[in-house]
Amino acid sequence: MSQRALFLDRSIGESRGVVLLDGEPERLLIEREGDDPATRLGARHVARVRKVEPAFASAFVDLGGVEALMAFKPDARPVEGASLEVEIRTEPRAGKLATVRVLGPAQGAPRLLALAPGLSEQLQAFARDAQITEGREARxxxxxxxxxxxxxxHRLPGGGDIAIEQTRALVSVDVDIGERKGNDVKRVTRRANLAALSTAARLLRLKGMGGIVVFDLVGRGHDGNALLTAARAAFGPDNPGVAIGPVGRFGTMEMTIPRRTTPLRDILCDAGGGLSDRTLALRLIRAIETEAASQPGARLAATCAPAVAEAARPLAERLAGKIGARFSIQPEDALRRDRFEVKAL
Structure with a gap:
C-alpha cells in the first residue's frame, strides 16, 4: 500500500508544502507572499458576468479587478451583469485565465468571500492521518x-528514462528504454512502459502539468489492455476528470488530465525559461538563513548577480529582523544569474 508523508517549509517570502509518495516527491505546493490570493484554487468570490460568448459556451466574469473564465451548459446560459457566487476551479497559467465554477446566485459587487485553504490544510487533504514535518528536514x-x-x-526504476516536455498544445512524455536489461525484448519494453506510466503520473502531479498528455511508448505490439489498466491506476489520484484513450497505431497513448493549479515552471521561471530573479532571491535568503543556523554568531557574506541582489533587498531586511544584521549581500557583475555564494567571514 502506498504511503504519503507531508512536509512544510516556512521561509521568508515563501512557504513550500511537499507530499512524498513512497519516499518520492509527488506534489510541491508553493505560496509566495504578495501574490494575489484571488485566483488560488478554492478561493470563493462574488463575480459579475461581464460578457457571454455563446459560441464557446463560456462567459468572462469579473472577480473584482481580476478576470476569469466560466463555462456553462446550453440550458444554463448566464445573463450579462448578473452576480454569481463562484469558486476558483483552475488557477491561471501562462496566457490563460483562471476558471471558475458556479456555486449559486449572489448579491452585490464583485469581491473575495473566502481565501483558498492554506498550505497546512491542503497538505492534510492528501493524507488525513499523516503528521506534517517542519524545520530543516522539510527544507x-x-x-x-x-x-x-x-x-x-527522469530515470525509470529498472533502467531507461522518460522526458517530460510542455508545449502550448500538450504535454509529451517520451519513453526511452536506455540500458534496461533483459533478453526478452517484448517483456523489457512492456515493463519499461508500465514503469513510465507510474513514474510520469507522479511527476505530472509534482510539476502541476495537465491537459492533453501524449505518451510515446517504446517498442511494438503493445498489450493495450494491460497499459490501459496500469494508466487508470497510476492516474487515479487525478480524478475526477481523467480520460484515457487506447494505444494508437503509432505506439502512442493519449489522455487528458485536469488542470487545477498553476504549473510550477510558471511560478519558478521567467519568460525565457530560466529561474526568475525572485526565485533566485528566495533561494539566496534561504541559504543565508540555513548557514546562519549552522554557524550561530558568525558574520556571513553573500555574493550574487546584481539583479538577484536587488530582488533580495526587501527579503534581507526581514531576515535581519530574524537573525540579526550579521550578513551582507554584495552584487557581483561577473557572477551568472543562477550562481551565488554564502560564506562565513
Whole structure:
C-alpha cells in the first residue's frame, strides 16, 4: 500500500508544502507572499458576468479587478451583469485565465468571500492521518522536490528514462528504454512502459502539468489492455476528470488530465525559461538563513548577480529582523544569474 508523508517549509517570502509518495516527491505546493490570493484554487468570490460568448459556451466574469473564465451548459446560459457566487476551479497559467465554477446566485459587487485553504490544510487533504514535518528536514525535502520539478529527463526504476516536455498544445512524455536489461525484448519494453506510466503520473502531479498528455511508448505490439489498466491506476489520484484513450497505431497513448493549479515552471521561471530573479532571491535568503543556523554568531557574506541582489533587498531586511544584521549581500557583475555564494567571514 502506498504511503504519503507531508512536509512544510516556512521561509521568508515563501512557504513550500511537499507530499512524498513512497519516499518520492509527488506534489510541491508553493505560496509566495504578495501574490494575489484571488485566483488560488478554492478561493470563493462574488463575480459579475461581464460578457457571454455563446459560441464557446463560456462567459468572462469579473472577480473584482481580476478576470476569469466560466463555462456553462446550453440550458444554463448566464445573463450579462448578473452576480454569481463562484469558486476558483483552475488557477491561471501562462496566457490563460483562471476558471471558475458556479456555486449559486449572489448579491452585490464583485469581491473575495473566502481565501483558498492554506498550505497546512491542503497538505492534510492528501493524507488525513499523516503528521506534517517542519524545520530543516522539510527544507531539504522541498529543495529536492523543486530540483526535480525543473528537470526534463527522469530515470525509470529498472533502467531507461522518460522526458517530460510542455508545449502550448500538450504535454509529451517520451519513453526511452536506455540500458534496461533483459533478453526478452517484448517483456523489457512492456515493463519499461508500465514503469513510465507510474513514474510520469507522479511527476505530472509534482510539476502541476495537465491537459492533453501524449505518451510515446517504446517498442511494438503493445498489450493495450494491460497499459490501459496500469494508466487508470497510476492516474487515479487525478480524478475526477481523467480520460484515457487506447494505444494508437503509432505506439502512442493519449489522455487528458485536469488542470487545477498553476504549473510550477510558471511560478519558478521567467519568460525565457530560466529561474526568475525572485526565485533566485528566495533561494539566496534561504541559504543565508540555513548557514546562519549552522554557524550561530558568525558574520556571513553573500555574493550574487546584481539583479538577484536587488530582488533580495526587501527579503534581507526581514531576515535581519530574524537573525540579526550579521550578513551582507554584495552584487557581483561577473557572477551568472543562477550562481551565488554564502560564506562565513
Amino acid at each position: 531539504q525535502v522541498a529543495d529536492e522536490a523543486e530540483a526535480e520539478v525543473l528537470e526534463t529527463v
